[in-house]
Amino acid sequence: MVGVVAPAGPVDPEHLETGLGVIRGMGFEPVLGRYVNDRNNFLAGKDEDRADDLMVMFQNTDIKAIFCARGGYGVNRILPLLDPKIIRKNPKVVVGSSDITLLLIHLLQKCGLVPFHGPMVSGSFGCKPMKISKTQFRKVLVGDKEGGRLTAPQTRVLQEGTARGKLVGGCLTLLCRSLKTPYEVQTRDGILLIEDVNEPAYRIDGMLWQLKAAGKFRGVKGIVFGEMINCRLGEGLSDKLDSLFQDILPKSSIPILTNCPVGHGNEMWTLPLGVEATLDTDSQSLRLKNNGVS
Amino acid sequence: MVGVVAPAGPVDPEHLETGLGVIRGMGFEPVLGRYVNDRNNFLAGKDEDRADDLMVMFQNTDIKAIFCARGGYGVNRILPLLDPKIIRKNPKVVVGSSDITLLLIHLLQKCGLVPFHGPMVSGSFGCKPMKISKTQFRKVLVGDKEGGRLTAPQTRVLQEGTARGKLVGGCLTLLCRSLKTPYEVQTRDGILLIEDVNEPAYRIDGMLWQLKAAGKFRGVKGIVFGEMINCRLGEGLSDKLDSLFQDILPKSSIPILTNCPVGHGNEMWTLPLGVEATLDTDSQSLRLKNNGVS
Numbered sequence: 001m002v003g004v005v006a007p008a009g010p011v012d013p014e015h016l017e018t019g020l021g022v023i024r025g026m027g028f029e030p031v032l033g034r035y036v037n038d039r040n041n042f043l044a045g046k047d048e049d050r051a052d053d054l055m056v057m058f059q060n061t062d063i064k065a066i067f068c069a070r071g072g073y074g075v076n077r078i079l080p081l082l083d084p085k086i087i088r089k090n091p092k093v094v095v096g097s098s099d100i101t102l103l104l105i106h107l108l109q110k111c112g113l114v115p116f117h118g119p120m121v122s123g124s125f126g127c128k129p130m131k132i133s134k135t136q137f138r139k140v141l142v143g144d145k146e147g148g149r150l151t152a153p154q155t156r157v158l159q160e161g162t163a164r165g166k167l168v169g170g171c172l173t174l175l176c177r178s179l180k181t182p183y184e185v186q187t188r189d190g191i192l193l194i195e196d197v198n199e200p201a202y203r204i205d206g207m208l209w210q211l212k213a214a215g216k217f218r219g220v221k222g223i224v225f226g227e228m229i230n231c232r233l234g235e236g237l238s239d240k241l242d243s244l245f246q247d248i249l250p251k252s253s254i255p256i257l258t259n260c261p262v263g264h265g266n267e268m269w270t271l272p273l274g275v276e277a278t279l280d281t282d283s284q285s286l287r288l289k290n291n292g293v294s
Numbered sequence: 295m296v297g298v299v300a301p302a303g304p305v306d307p308e309h310l311e312t313g314l315g316v317i318r319g320m321g322f323e324p325v326l327g328r329y330v331n332d333r334n335n336f337l338a339g340k341d342e343d344r345a346d347d348l349m350v351m352f353q354n355t356d357i358k359a360i361f362c363a364r365g366g367y368g369v370n371r372i373l374p375l376l377d378p379k380i381i382r383k384n385p386k387v388v389v390g391s392s393d394i395t396l397l398l399i400h401l402l403q404k405c406g407l408v409p410f411h412g413p414m415v416s417g418s419f420g421c422k423p424m425k426i427s428k429t430q431f432r433k434v435l436v437g438d439k440e441g442g443r444l445t446a447p448q449t450r451v452l453q454e455g456t457a458r459g460k461l462v463g464g465c466l467t468l469l470c471r472s473l474k475t476p477y478e479v480q481t482r483d484g485i486l487l488i489e490d491v492n493e494p495a496y497r498i499d500g501m502l503w504q505l506k507a508a509g510k511f512r513g514v515k516g517i518v519f520g521e522m523i524n525c526r527l528g529e530g531l532s533d534k535l536d537s538l539f540q541d542i543l544p545k546s547s548i549p550i551l552t553n554c555p556v557g558h559g560n561e562m563w564t565l566p567l568g569v570e571a572t573l574d575t576d577s578q579s580l581r582l583k584n585n586g587v588s
Contacts, residue, residue: 009496041527042496073496076503177500180473181507202303202336202367206471209370213475233335 002065003057004121005033006044008099009072011122013037016069019126023067026138030121033057036069043074050074051081058090065141070123071098071171079106079183087111093141093293095270096120097263098197101170102178105185108168108274114292116140117170117193117262118270128266137270140291147277147288150269152261157281158225158242161255164278165221167271167288169193171263176207179214188219191279191286193271195226195263201233201244208248217249222279223256224286226263255281296359297351298415299327300338302393303366305416307331310363313420317361320432324415327351330363337368344368345375352384359435364417365392365465373400373477381405387435387587389564390414391557392491395464396472399479402462402568408586410434411464411487411556412564422560431564434585441571441582444563446555451575452519452536455549458572459515461565461582463487465557470501473508482513485573485580487565489520489557495527495538502542511543516573517550518580520557549575 002023004016016037020030033053038045057066079102088111095116096104104115118140119125119133136150168190169175175194178184196204211217228241242258249256257279261267271277272292279286298314310331314324327347332339351360373396382405389410390398398409412434413419413427430444462484463469469488472478490498505511522535536552543550551573555561565571566586573580 042494042499073500076500076507176470177504179504179508180478181504183507184474200336205336206367206370210471210473210475213370213477214473 001031001062002028002067003033003060003063004030004036004067004069005053005057006036006069007050007054007078007103008044008074009042009070010039010044011036011069015126016122019121022125022134023121026134031063042072047077047081051078054078055083055086058087058092063092065093065095067121068096068100069121071096071100071120073099075099075103076177079103082106084111087113091294098123098171099174101174102183104170104273105178106183109186114272114274116270116272116292119268124268130267133267133270140270140272141293143291145290145293147275147290149285149287151283151285153284155260155284156242156258157284158245158256158258159254160281161222161253162278162280162282163191163222163255164276165189165191167191167193167273167275167277170195172196172204172207173199176210179210185216187216190220191222191224191277192220193224193226193262195228196231197229197264199231201231201241204228204231204241205244205248208245212248220254222254224260224262224279225256225258227259227261227265229264255279257281257284295325295356296322296361297327297354297357298324298330298361298363299347299351300330300363301344301348301372301397302338302368303336303364304333304338305330305363309420310416313415316419316428317415320428325357336366341371341375345372348372349377349380352381352386357386359387359389361415362390362394363415365390365394365414367393369393369397370471370477373397376400378405381407385588392417392465393468395468396477398464398567399472400477403480408566408568410564410566410586413562418562424561427561427564434564434566435587437585439584439587441569441584443579443581445577445579447578449554449578450536450552451578452539452550452552453548454575455516455547456572456574456576457485457516457549458570459483459485461485461487461567461569461571464489466490466498466501467493470504473504479510481510484514485516485518485571486514487518487520487556489522490525491523491558493525495525495535498522498525498535499538499542502539506542514548516548518554518556518573519550519552521553521555521559523558549573551575551578
């Protein structure tokens with residue numbers, strides 16, 4: 001059985017129903033959190049209730065994995081309400097992305113887990129085709145322990161090279177939101193995932209500037225940019241942000257791939273954070289050392 | 295003579311013309327920066343040129359004050375290109391707000407200046423009525439050294455009290471953008487100004503959460519919120535964010551005024567940052583110890 005929770009924004013019941021059908025079709029038996037359908041303005045219910053749903057799933061030994069229903073906003077507000085000791089004693093697969101980035105960072109850095117940056121029940125499976133992604137999602141979570149190689153021909157090489165490091169990162173807005181807080185992302189020696197959606201180019205520029213000024217590109221081994229859906233440079237201009245990335249990123253020899261399926265697109269890799277991966281721009285691939293499930 | 299520069303986003307020529315007329319009407323003789331009409335996508339020209347315009351104005355002894363044309367985005371990119379030594383040797387009045395917040399913080403904290411959080415030539419005077427604000431702008435910048443008391447009957451008292459501290463802060467997006475960078479805002483012992491425009495409520499919530507988690511409310515003596523124009527809680531909901539402020543702000547005894555004219559509204563106080571001020575919720579006022587012009 002897998003738990004389905006909504007630790008951030010309110011969930012659309014139809015998208016959730018569709019998404020539950022998709023994960024059932026993949027062989028998972030979903031159990032809904034008590035407050036998954038709650039709504040409190042831009043949050044899926046009270047902070048205490050959203051945190052409680054998550055902690056209940058960790059403590060229920062029948063639950064083998066926890067899938068987030070969607071992101072939106074608000075997972076930051078429940079981080080102080082989670083108990084790292086209980087989570088450490090009950091390690092399990094947790095999958096999410098977008099706003100959930102802050103939860104994943106917390107689980108990785110403070111709770112000793114390997115959390116998964118990947119599709120969500122309502123927000124991804126409930127709204128998008130996700131054909132290839134379903135196969136890879138299943139393979140990573142319940143397949144053999146080998147990580148395998150993920151390739152995507154649509155990626156673009158911003159800087160050539162090969163590098164090995166632990167997977168870190170997620171949604172750019174949340175990476176910046178973590179700075180100077182007790183939940184700040186650690187990026188050193190990592191293969192850094194950076195993705196976002198619906199942000200004007202100037203804001204993407206500002207966020208990358210902040211990560212750089214905060215020293216978060218120091219010691220990074222390689223960078224994997226997502227599709228950055230609807231993050232345009234401006235009316236009539238190319239929707240490719242590559243020139244912006246090149247302008248603000250440090251001139252260095254680390255490999256950088258852009259337009260990778262790691263964000264808000266119609267396909268999305270499921271990636272175990274904290275697991276060692278090899279980024280290779282020649283083969284436009286990311287090879288995982290293992291699947292991260294223990 | 296006063297210098298007019300565009301250190302952030304590109305300037306609309308008509309708004310600039312209107313704004314120049316307004317400041318001429320107030321008795322100022324404007325001198326335009328060489329690159330003030332440049333445009334480079336979302337920036338008013340190259341970083342080097344925008345920085346150069348500002349440094350030229352500091353070094354020109356005929357220029358008594360520097361007024362920013364508008365905000366937008368991009369002042370962060372020129373901060374490393376400014377020379378604090380030259381600025382320290384040529385202290386003068388600098389006025390701006392919104393994106394210019396990061397420049398004001400830098401001038402206050404690293405260059406020993408008293409910068410002014412206030413209306414801009416194109417973005418404020420060029421677009422908005424600014425009737426009362428014109429009088430106060432002139433009074434602060436070229437009036438007597440006494441600071442005087444600023445009152446606004448439209449303000450709302452979120453938390454009662456009286457407090458004294460140095461004025462700090464500005465646009466919330468930029469206060470967060472400064473975190474963990476070499477340009478990070480220092481708020482301790484201050485009367486903290488917080489304003490923003492066109493941001494959804496969930497993002498305001500996230501930014502206030504970050505300031506709090508980063509310890510930026512620690513030691514703050516009082517808070518002055520701006521009008522937060524077009525930052526709504528949601529469709530059909532009240533546009534008052536006071537309940538959101540109350541939810542996220544630390545339960546304490548510091549005075550908090552909301553809906554103050556310190557942001558993107560039709561009137562806007564001109565406030566000398568770093569100058570001691572007394573916030574008093576009984577009289578809905580801010581009393582400046584002096585005008586900050588030396």
